[in-house]
Amino acid sequence: MKITTKQIAAFVAIADQQSFTRAARQLNITQPSLSGLIRDLEQVVGLTLLDRRARGATLTTAGQDLLPIALRVKDDIETMLSTSNELSARVRGRVRIACSTVIASTQLIPIASRYEARFPGIKVQIMDAVEQSLADLVRLEQVDLAVATEVDPEPRIVQTPIGKDYLMAYVPANHPLAERDQITWKDLENQSLAVLCKGNPIRTLVDRTAGRLGFMLRSDYEVSFGTTALALADRGLALTILPRNAQQANTVHTCLRKPLIQPTVPRRVIMMSLTGKTLSPAAAEFQTFCVKEMAEGFRQDPPEP
Template identity: 35%
Template sequence: MNITLRQLRAFLAVAQAGSFTLAAESLCISQSALSGLIKELELGLGTRLLDRNTRRLHLTEIGERLRPRLEGVLHDLDATLKQVIEHRDMQAGLVRIATPQLLASALMPELIAAFQARHPKVRVQLLDTAVEQVMARVFASEVELGLGPEREANSDIDSTLLFEGPFMAVFPPGHPLDGRPQLHWAELTAYPLITLQGQFTERLSQDLRAAAPELAFKPAIEVAYMSTALSMVKAGLGVGLCVPYAASLIRVYGLQMQALGGPAIYRSFEVFTRRGRTLSPAAQSFLDFIGPRIRAMPHLR
């Protein structure tokens, strides 16, 4: 049996119009072409679907049974194809993203708002999670995209560079470091250093040892959340560290930040996706949208 969609649509058009002439017009084909499609369908099914003469047209019993079922099937098919086209043309869609809490609060809201202003029918679902869980969320297919600091290679996850930014010193207005044209890591040793626990500090310590072995990098306080670190900096308990994408959060706390040199240490942030999976049009469009905007921000590249 070799039944085609074109044959089924031809039969349904005739059944609904009750006329070969009207059905042919609705399908924009000739009556002879329409008759040929109906004949091919009946031959393929091995039964007649229409009784017709020069005056009248009737559905056979089998034709009557086929019509409502076919109407439902083709309606569902057309609706599905419409959804595919809408997703392709960004008239619908869902982007699911996992990011660490700091990225989620300091960077993503404005980017999501700008993206949805351009694509109002595409929803963006943001999952803020622990930095160690970003890749796991991608692997479990809870999200399509993960954004976060670079991690060790994973055979199930593809990673692509999104942006890089240098470490910045964070301090209150009027601090002795405020207003200096350039800051060096060695200058921070005169003040208690407040950093984040885990890979943030461990990786930074490794990078500094490799780039400047003579530097004494010894954080005085390590906390779990950037909000805690910034509150402590605001209270005058020490100097903090951050990457420039957190500028909006630094302003909320009324703090200053300045790039550190001697040496400049950069942190890379990547996009994580499931290996071998094609991104949805909405997810790919979101990445294409946010990448240039992030890299155009001060100090980022």
Template identity: 30%
Template sequence: MNRIDLEFGDLQAFVAVAECLSFRAAAAQLFISQPALSRRIDKIEGVLKVRLLERNSRRVAVTEAGRQFLEHAQASIAEMQVALGTISAAAAQRNAVVTVACVPSVSNYVLPRALQSFSEQFPAVRLRVLDESGAQVLQSVVRSEADFGVNFIGVQDAELDFKPVYTERYVLAVQRSHPLARRESVTWRDLCGTRLISVSLRSSNRILLDNALAELEERPAVFCEVNHVTAALALADAGLGLTAVPALAYSKLRYPSLVTVPLVEPEVRRTLGLITRKGAALSGPAQALYAMLENVARAEFVFPEPHR
């Protein structure tokens, strides 16, 4: 097979002249001089040994051979642009990192399903998950440490957009052998005198619960404080007491000795939302993960019934 001594720029030069029917306009479009453009056309015609353009001082016309070659040149340029775009996109994905900040109940039980689908669609994109408290999730998004967050606080933050996607209630996690485990529901007053395990006063969950229970004349006292809901569940599972947690935080497989019972009077709920910085544009992969989480929340979350 004979070697064809043509460059990509030569094809672009011919296509520009054939489409513009003007060496001046084509040179301006390609940001090269007219003499340089003429040399490229002469080179192509010399390699092909055929006249592609008829030109004089007044006009430029494409010959029959030129029209045939134009179709192939345009197709070659289009294929090359597709190839370059595909390779560039793949390289961008290899270098891409999507960071999502979320509260632990989401990172433990919600995020894995979405990340599985995301990784299948974007296998080259690296992931960072910042599983933090509600307040830390907010700060991670505000400081641009995370592309977006999943949280139950932030709706009133002027720097953030909060898109609600799922509402869950708080339930009592209690040992199966405990008398309260057989109840259809438990009031907060029923917890007075029990060994209640709670997250600390610094926790956004604790603040939410304290605000919701502020009107009660008699409130349950805390027997043991921990920093995270997962620790409260682990202690309850070990038989050290009982705890009030968001429904999504409970896992039958992880805490086999526990069941959950709805808490009422009052019934306390929290709304999870996707949070982003106001005016911030998400990258393609980050936007895809954002949409997946929204779809999982809206379509697949089934409010957990009490586990018996």
């Protein structure tokens, strides 16, 4: 036999009320049921915990020694139930989410701010990271969720679609191609380019597209962040290929964003979570909220191609 929460509650109630009758009334059970709970508890611990008397019940020496432990157990169980209820009701909790620096500053921080205003007891922790590390952060359970660029299916990762934009060419203002309304992929052959590092899903999209067209693009500069590639384009050192949202609204750039065509290449944005892992109520609610909010943003921001 094992000690049950009902047995603990019965023992604490009798110690408090010093009466089987009053304790049974407090617990809203019958006196025979209460007596059975105490009898079973005494059998499990192998000790007599209460002296039954005509006018009530008193703790034995063993009962006095075990009462503080029973009180702690009872308090811990009540705290556990209270915390569980708060987590289920999203009164408290934590959400850990990773994304690129651009997604963090332009979309995720405003969304997290609105979510925390709706659920003040929940803290959204945002980790900005290079795109190629996002899947690993989810796999290693360092974050609950990640907003990322879709490339290939991953068995251990659940990919929830959010929306899509398109790859664009970013051209120095003094470059001959700056006069064009649109730029083709073929136009970029033999141009000096700043590209993202290998393993970055956007770099993978760029390399695969060029490969299907039968040529390789120059990679004079390999960088980890799109902001660095844009800085190189601003300085006239290279062109770059990045998603439409790479130019942040609060940042001034001198390079020009041009639709990249023949072909137009969509960049699909997804929400990553770990296969088989149950998200906390806070994380599950935030995932639904974030996907809806971000998807609406993509619908309101039509692609230029």
